[in-house]
Amino acid sequence: MNASPAGLETPPVLRLRGIRRAFGDHEVLRGIDLDVAAHEVVALVGASGSGKSTLLRTVNLLERIDDGVILLAGEDVSDPRTDADRVRGRIGVVFQAYNLFPHLSVLDNVTLASRLVHRIPRAEAERRALGLLGSIGLGDFARSFPDRLSGGQQQRAAIVRAIATDPELLLLDEVTSALDPELVGEVLELVRALAARGTTIVMATHEMAFARDVADRVVFLDAGRIIEDAPAREFFAAPREARSREFLSRFLPEA
Numbered sequence: 485m486n487a488s489p490a491g492l493e494t495p496p497v498l499r500l501r502g503i504r505r506a507f508g509d510h511e512v513l514r515g516i517d518l519d520v521a522a523h524e525v526v527a528l529v530g531a532s533g534s535g536k537s538t539l540l541r542t543v544n545l546l547e548r549i550d551d552g553v554i555l556l557a558g559e560d561v562s563d564p565r566t567d568a569d570r571v572r573g574r575i576g577v578v579f580q581a582y583n584l585f586p587h588l589s590v591l592d593n594v595t596l597a598s599r600l601v602h603r604i605p606r607a608e609a610e611r612r613a614l615g616l617l618g619s620i621g622l623g624d625f626a627r628s629f630p631d632r633l634s635g636g637q638q639q640r641a642a643i644v645r646a647i648a649t650d651p652e653l654l655l656l657d658e659v660t661s662a663l664d665p666e667l668v669g670e671v672l673e674l675v676r677a678l679a680a681r682g683t684t685i686v687m688a689t690h691e692m693a694f695a696r697d698v699a700d701r702v703v704f705l706d707a708g709r710i711i712e713d714a715p716a717r718e719f720f721a722a723p724r725e726a727r728s729r730e731f732l733s734r735f736l737p738e739a
């Protein structure tokens with residue numbers, strides 16, 4: 485926990501305790517405890533099916549939990565009486581693909597939540613959106629429809645849309661896995677810039693470059709349990725013998 489100047493403790497942006505979720509007999513999340521401090525960037529890694537997406541979806545209340553507690557800046561949002569839309573308004577999310585509405589211009593995509601959910605006047609929302617799009621080299625595409633953009637440009641626009649409302653937390657779920665390899669770098673650069681700006685991020689990724697170059701912490705999920713949670717530098721420096729076979733075959737095959 486961070487201590488404020490007054491000595492009062494600030495709750496983490498996200499605190500998960502004992503999160504469980506099963507689909508039928510299949511226990512997909514088996515007691516997840518995780519704290520994410522303000523400005524921290526956490527990479528969630530693990531084999532396909534280990535529960536990364538399900539975990540992110542529970543945080544955003546897109547998936548219900550069977551047990552556990554989700555605290556967002558100290559507020560228990562897992563209480564069934566919670567207004568899910570209000571919580572989603574505090575969290576930015578970007579998925580693997582199909583994030584942008586195809587029938588809206590890039591600018592309308594980026595300003596939609598600001599205008600409709602946060603009630604920011606159109607002119608102000610557009611001024612801010614144009615600034616954000618310009619800062620990532622997409623200013624000329626503001627009036628275009630998404631299909632005019634490359635996959636990498638679309639994902640960057642989707643990330644800009646997710647941060648346009650200044651969310652307390654940004655969730656990125658495999659944002660580069662549908663991209664051609666040569667487009668991954670430009671998305672990584674944007675995420676790196678957001679991290680440098682202090683955005684609090686939890687990202688599920690199969691791209692080790694994201695975990696190694698952008699994350700402060702790496703959390704390794706195996707069959708619904710966290711089996712490693714370490715600062716990124718330590719995580720990548722850990723000896724091979726400390727690694728599970730699954731980890732080695734997936735993430736360090738060349739070594």
Ligand SMILES: Nc1ncnc2c1ncn2[C@@H]1O[C@H](COP(=O)(O)OP(=O)(O)OP(=O)(O)O)[C@@H](O)[C@H]1O
Nearest residue numbers: 507512530531532533534535536537538539658688
């Ligand atoms: N709605 C659902 N109904 C039934 N099973 C589900 C559902 N959602 C997820 N699962 C199962 O939960 C397990 C975990 O899925 P999840 O998508 O969270 O894994 P993941 O680690 O994100 O995988 P990937 O890296 O492939 O995206 C998988 O076995 C999946 O089939």
